[in-house]
Amino acid sequence: VLRSRRGAAVLSLVTGLAIAFAAAMTAPLPGPPLYDGVVPTEPYLWLDPPPGHPGNPPSGKATIAVKGTSSPLVTLSDLGPNATTEPQAQLLIPPGALVMPSGTTSLTVTITPVEPSVPPTTGYIAGNVYRILITTQTGAPVTATNSSDSTVVLRAPDPTTPTATMVQLVNGTWTPLNTQPEGAGAQFLGTVSSFGDFALQLPGEAPSFLASAGPAETPPTSPTVIPTEVAPSPSAQGGAGGPGIPSITIYAGIAIGLVVLGLLASALLPARGRRRPTDRGWSNKPPPRTRR
């Protein structure tokens, strides 16, 4: 098979697809594979920054209107709706996945970095502890259904962290959650059914630079209040175009279509003044012999 170029091409295509498919199905890298596009990897903002590391992590807050008896889509990050940097904590709850008291008209969602109240029994906490709460307009706490896909995504400080366990503080004990890597950038996704304090836990001893960590010189920034009735959807970061197809998708489709048309035109249209590859402006033939 390898004797011909075509055979090598077919073998490479089949082998590569098989390996990539197997890796995507088994490797801890869910979501779309990234082949080194631009993945913003922002420096981690510490609540208690180690020396030389930035502090003052932001908080996120949203008030979401409830229409009817079913809970709405809830999405929020610690950076608010118009984030231009990578969030460190995110919450995504699909519609109908919250258990709300009757008479609920609005939900208040907050993501706040807090000091850890207790250390984990094994390993150490990587990054900040985030307190994620959802309450009704009366302040009553809200929980999620056990069967839902309610998820919390936390980013580890080290962008090369391959695995981590998301833990939730339950009755004074850090309890591990079902955790999966969430794409590139050391983000990890945990499935949750209640809300409170969440963190990423790594095995072993904490790095030495964490030992000298201390509180930030200035307090954390005040929560970012989102004055919208509904929290922004994930796709809203590119600018939603209202109901239907988001405008960013339309513009992107037009741009991609133009690029493809250009490539097709480049391939199809006859080139003016195209030279053959061997035409270098002079003849390859040797000069005619002349009699002396």
Next chain:
Amino acid sequence: MIEGHVAPRESEAAASLVGVIRSWLAPAAVLLSLAAVIWARWSATLAGLDALEVGLVFGIALLAVGMAAWPGPRTLRRPTLAEIGLGMAGGAALIGIALSARLAGAGPGISFPPAAPFAPWAAITVVVAAAEELILRGALFAAVERAGGVIAAVAVTSLAFALMHVPLYGWHVVPLDLGVGIFLGGLRLAGGGWIGPAIAHAIADLATWWL
């Protein structure tokens, strides 16, 4: 007499060795340049510089390396319909892998797009994808193929493709990117140029905004 027979053989062997080393100098130079650019990008990322600006400079640096290592006119010839079609089909296949894994339950079912405005993100993503392919499936592939043949070219470029992503994404991406690198090498062989892999690479990267 014995010395007279051995000396030519030794000189032939030495000449052959020198020839092999010379033929691999160009691939080694491309790989070293690529490593330097990767290291610079990683350092800039750790320093906390703006991710989009780092990505733009990274793409330009890759383009510069690719152009400097440009092996000849065939590398930048006009794309053919077959290359474009192969590239689009390859991009669809790579998206299909992600969707299949997600449908099979390997993925979390949700994802957030990169935290950046779409337009500059998409532009830089396309530049980086095209520049990587210009280097890997263009210059490096041609250089390694001259030195060691087609299989060596696919193997070296795929390995380089997998390893160059480790600093940013970690070791767990190696199996996936190794498979994708081999696949893109197959596209390079099937289409005859680097445009096909570049189209597939760019499509797969751009799709991450929505997937």
